[in-house]
């Protein structure tokens with residue numbers, strides 16, 4: 370599978386969201402636009418909700434990758450599909466019924482994705498992986514952009530890639546937090562194929578060029594990585 374880049378609008382100018390979305394879109398641009406939804410309960414920060422996602426989905430052709438850092442995703446996640454999200458990620462730590470929720474997201478027509486905070490292990494969820502289109506491994510504590518990449522997550526990324534290969538799944542493996550020109554290589558080498566980058570894209574002078582540079586580095590790494598050669 371090709372490498373995908375999902376710039377996080379958390380680091381964009383919220384007063385100019387449509388323009389900021391366009392700045393990374395178009396041919397050769399971002400594959401997804403990562404939308405961080407925070408409710409000030411699951412994480413100590415507050416961002417945006419369903420109405421903004423609805424407007425954003427009308428303002429850009431880039432599909433929306435909604436990362437829900439909220440309590441009660443069982444109730445809210447389906448509404449993000451209806452608002453136009455192409456992919457909806459809920460946190461397993463917050464979901465009451467993750468399998469039922471993943472099935473509902475898929476049935477409504479979006480890709481279903483589940484996120485793990487840094488301290489949440491992958492092993493208890495091995496049997497649940499076939500229910501998902503993507504797994505998100507957080508490489509910072511969720512809540513804020515611009516934090517330092519947690520190197521200690523690399524073994525978890527490696528183990529997850531092994532599980533995906535072992536079960537022959539099509540599951541995408543997304544990494545979120547501290548992804549930059551200097552960390553993306555380690556993530557790709559460990560087995561990630563979908564990369565969220567906030568400050569590394571929107572903090573750059575030319576966000577579109579930053580997306581292209583991240584993609585080039587990740588593609589080069591994946592092409593030579595052991596996990597990619599295995600299938």
Ligand SMILES: O=C(CO)[C@@H](O)[C@H](O)COP(=O)(O)O
Nearest residue numbers: 379511512514515547567568
């Ligand atoms: O979900 C989150 C933070 O909780 C992320 O999506 C951040 O927005 C990524 O920002 P950078 O670490 O790339 O600056």
Ligand SMILES: [Fe+2]
Nearest residue numbers: 405436545565
């Ligand atoms: Fe995120």
